[in-house]
Amino acid sequence: MNDSGNMKKYDKLVKNAVGRMVPTIINGEEHVPFMGVGKYKPTGRKHAPYIASCSDYPDDGNKQVASLKDALIKAGLKDGMTISTHHHFRNGDLIANQIFDIAKELGIKNLRWYPSASFACQERLIEYLEDGTINRIEGSMNGPLGKFTSEGRMKGLAVLRSHGGRYQAIQDGEVQIDIAVIAAPSADPFGNANGVDGPAACGLLGFALGDSQYADKVIVVTDNIVAFPCIPWQIHGNYVDYVVKVDKVGLPEKIISGTTQITKSPDRLLIAEITAKFCEQAGIIYDGFSYQAGAGGTALSIGNYFGDILKKNDWKASFIRAGSNEYPVKLLEEGYVKYILDGQTFDMEGIRSMRENANHVNTSPFTSYNYHGKGNFASMVDVVILGATEVDVNFNANVVTHSDGYMLHGIGGWQNCLFSKCTILPIPLFRDRIPVIIDEVTTLCGPGEMIDVIVTERGIAINPLRKDLIEKTKHSKLPIKTIEELKAEAEAICGVPQKPKLDDEIVAAIKWVDGTVIDVVRKVPI
């Protein structure tokens, strides 16, 4: 619990290892400034939840209570608590708003909301952020809540973490969750739960794994109660305190993202094609290689090119890290990929495949991304394709703020994926006539040393640190340029972009994967 109602949002700024001024006191608690990739060594022990006893739980395993309100009251909801939710329902989530409606009704104040991400469907929580029911959001923010935060209107300081950083913060006790509310497409009365079955099927519940393991109280909410045992038990009922049946846990039509369409933009198709050619000629694609491509239009298209290369050579990828959708599922079912290691499903085919295929494996930020584990999978992936809102001439990249300074995106798994063997950002050279490659990123989310290749429609820039890639492609016909050349080309067309005018006031802290503070987001003047 965190009594942060009248607390200074931040204090004691220092310059961190990438030259950014960051606070060392955030919402009253100490935080470590970024020290460089791999430099910060944690010394403590993991968070230790209270020991429970079966004698306090029903022998028949039935943990159902009448309503979410009952469950929150039984869980001891009170001022200053930390409430966590997951975002597997994305913009079809129906539960987060209800939690805070109940908190408001009960007169609770100063809650910390710790979602794995927030979406437009939660916009009306702004009311509770304004009236003090919620003190702040610590979690990725997409859209309206990010805008609200950018304008300096949130009482506490926002803290943004990657998916892996969110698990790390829970595991390390940096964020102690009082009550985790886990919305689940299927659950049994004991609290075993999964995302593959039920009317609101979303595939998996991996983002809530850490919450279930470490929160003091865990509430599972479902619209699909099944008889014990709910198999697969992606969430173990042995961690769960209460189970609540509701009429509708999520809106299926909004759970599935509408973005899983191959791009039709000629420029983006060109970028995708160049990216795939680069990977082929740099020798990154081979029999047994592994990759992660997101669910955006360009990334999907690159994934398809990768599939074509596998088929042409009769090769088999060892695994695809996903965000799954119909395209990787097709490759899996055609036998061109051994495994999909899936962190979230983006369409019905992804959900079906996870339900049906034993080699379509559900993962979590623990297995895939937690930097404070004994290794994770992110560093074993041969190539990842990521986006960025800005990249600078030192290959530093921004993924949370736009060129106008507004924070409209979360970090997601982006920082974690940077640890792959080759990170490629396929990006347009400019957006709305504003160059994407600039002198210095507004918000530094990923240090340049982690970003290997920038692919644009007008050329490829390889990070000078990657002498091996430069060597392998120097005799190719690929349009390889320096990043300064790409920047100059953009400026020749669009002019030199102006830096956004921002206030000094800090509205959000950006965490690195190890829990250190890599940058801040400053207020947009309104």
Place this chain on the structure above:
Amino acid sequence: MNDSGNMKKYDKLVKNAVGRMVPTIINGEEHVPFMGVGKYKPTGRKHAPYIASCSDYPDDGNKQVASLKDALIKAGLKDGMTISTHHHFRNGDLIANQIFDIAKELGIKNLRWYPSASFACQERLIEYLEDGTINRIEGSMNGPLGKFTSEGRMKGLAVLRSHGGRYQAIQDGEVQIDIAVIAAPSADPFGNANGVDGPAACGLLGFALGDSQYADKVIVVTDNIVAFPCIPWQIHGNYVDYVVKVDKVGLPEKIISGTTQITKSPDRLLIAEITAKFCEQAGIIYDGFSYQAGAGGTALSIGNYFGDILKKNDWKASFIRAGSNEYPVKLLEEGYVKYILDGQTFDMEGIRSMRENANHVNTSPFTSYNYHGKGNFASMVDVVILGATEVDVNFNANVVTHSDGYMLHGIGGWQNCLFSKCTILPIPLFRDRIPVIIDEVTTLCGPGEMIDVIVTERGIAINPLRKDLIEKTKHSKLPIKTIEELKAEAEAICGVPQKPKLDDEIVAAIKWVDGTVIDVVRKVPI
């Protein structure tokens, strides 16, 4: 770590809630005496392992080291440490002995060995128990090591825990494992491991789950290295420090128990038949019921009778808790059982089914038995069939010592299973002309209030606490008697048995599922 070389084995005896004198100091550490079922309330927090960092593990995920010796040295093996192993290979284990050979070679002393069970194949560790390499065993002991302990020859005090109690002790920090060595039939270089594939396939690795989660250092040993990802990943590589490839990790022919044969003894068949009839007439078997029957001859036979009753009525069991073997697998595959929730596989059919059937689910002591969780599955099972070496007129039962006082068995999941809705002990009225029902059990492993029915070849005794079962069967033709009547019948045939003559010296403590001390084992004079 535990510097117990010259420590008093035990101290400060008190009388516990079942009237047994038990030490409150064991091997220099404080322990709580048994306070009654469900009475002890833990107040602390779970054990908190050190926070790791990916920066200390190889980016390519390859944690292989040259040998088990290398791994143990890298893990920092030193005097007084606690070393854990699992017993999924049963009497075909090849690794435990090697660990202590290496310790001996390195001159290490006073180790605590924390196996989930020990078997005859580890008999030669007696040498190391005698020379001080190993101070004591805390774990179930079958056969020669139990005999060695019974004779008072172990330097430290043995501590026996149930499968659930072993997980509880790890989770609660009562036993802090310095190095866990997890022998695995398949593993990838990252340390993901499973028991279903490979030449030494044993089905699952659930007994090692807690070890992987909580030990300081975790070593996976396998003879079957597969490419990442090793799926299913029953053990997560994210918990693993080192991976060792050996020529042979276990002897397949000894992994599979030879005991999974239906009994041919007419007396045992009769006991099985009476047990099944009792369950049927008491209304315990219904469409959707659940049961656990072990892999012994009588239990297998009872399971078969249960199957017949399901088939006759065209009913479907909701789940079988197993110890799996060919018989429950057949019921699963014929559609008479929805799920097998399996804690260890006892034959090739069990292993095959776990590999092939999505509804043959691998479980662990965490999901099934841990009493310090938010509930567990044991209490949800309608009926369990268990064995016992002795039962007394108060329904207290013994499962670790024989009538001569020798400790020759471990507790296994026996104590945990007592929490089922109906616990039945089908036992012969006498063994080798020694009555099994006596005035007072030598070692009290399960309090009488947890044991509902005793079935013998000469009649059934229902615990007077179970008025419901008495009521339901009072008009049946079942041979229902009082336990005193059964005892008198046995004594009429065999005479009144003599109590074993034991020394005062305590050689082992018996833990209850909540970590309290329920009884002790005393030295057999030699």
